[in-house]
Amino acid sequence: MLVIENCRLSWPDFEADYSLSVRSGALCAVVGPSGGGKTTLLHMIAGFEHPQSGRLSFDGRDLLPLAPAKRPIAIVFQDHNLFPHLTAAENVALGLRPSLRLSAEERALVSETLEAVGLEGFDQRKPGEMSGGQRQRVALARALVSGRPLILLDEPFSSLDSNLRRSMIRLVDELRRKRHVTIVMSIHTPEDVADLADQMVFVANGRVAASGPPAEVLERGLAEDMAGLLPGT
Numbered sequence: 269m270l271v272i273e274n275c276r277l278s279w280p281d282f283e284a285d286y287s288l289s290v291r292s293g294a295l296c297a298v299v300g301p302s303g304g305g306k307t308t309l310l311h312m313i314a315g316f317e318h319p320q321s322g323r324l325s326f327d328g329r330d331l332l333p334l335a336p337a338k339r340p341i342a343i344v345f346q347d348h349n350l351f352p353h354l355t356a357a358e359n360v361a362l363g364l365r366p367s368l369r370l371s372a373e374e375r376a377l378v379s380e381t382l383e384a385v386g387l388e389g390f391d392q393r394k395p396g397e398m399s400g401g402q403r404q405r406v407a408l409a410r411a412l413v414s415g416r417p418l419i420l421l422d423e424p425f426s427s428l429d430s431n432l433r434r435s436m437i438r439l440v441d442e443l444r445r446k447r448h449v450t451i452v453m454s455i456h457t458p459e460d461v462a463d464l465a466d467q468m469v470f471v472a473n474g475r476v477a478a479s480g481p482p483a484e485v486l487e488r489g490l491a492e493d494m495a496g497l498l499p500g501t
């Protein structure tokens with residue numbers, strides 16, 4: 269279980285206070301208006317932002333004292349962050365060994381993971397030789413190969429067209445079931461994930477304004493936001 273309790277962050281023009289829990293193995297979609305604090309929430313979980321107070325734990329382990337690289341977390345960004353001069357296999361291998369000195373077993377694991385995301389035979393391609401969807405699959409494979417149990421996806425598929433976006437979300441859903449990982453994914457198009465997510469979290473003004481089954485949250489959260497009922501709107 270990912271547990272966030274009153275984690276507060278503040279900058280001159282933005283304040284956040286997050287409280288949320290996500291069951292291990294769940295697919296949790298984070299939605300809400302632009303600038304509401306979705307990315308900040310993911311960055312705080314990953315350790316790129318440090319709350320001034322509050323508690324953050326995953327499966328009983330306190331994450332706050334841990335540097336990002338020591339957290340049981342892998343993150344996939346919107347712009348995928350692949351190295352253009354490295355092949356798909358090397359980009360994935362970075363998730364396993366930053367030195368890229370892999371044992372035969374680790375090389376097999378990289379190929380297997382590329383296969384799991386539907387990129388069998390793409391090992392030697394460079395990012396510039398792949399489509400946007402294929403590049404995001406490589407980024408996903410890099411997160412999966414790390415074996416970390418909590419994967420954060422920050423608007424990973426927003427540059428893809430809606431059919432591709434849906435098929436990528438289905439892939440994420442399938443992989444988390446097979447590999448028993450927990451996924452927290454921010455997304456601008458809640459309708460793409462509503463039928464697959466176990467939990468939807470509506471974030472606005474740096475707060476979790478609603479959390480629960482997608483259908484309920486979509487109804488409540490969006491309506492409240494539109495009516496300007498949230499604090500600070």
Ligand SMILES: Nc1ncnc2c1ncn2[C@@H]1O[C@H](COP(=O)(O)OP(=O)(O)OP(=O)(O)O)[C@@H](O)[C@H]1O
Binds near residue numbers: 281306309
């Ligand atoms: N390091 C920082 N310093 C100052 N302000 C920050 C910092 N990080 C985030 N913010 C502020 O936090 C607010 C929320 O931004 P965030 O990127 O989390 O929103 P979002 O919901 O992900 O938006 P979008 O959907 O547009 O990506 C913004 O007003 C941003 O300027």
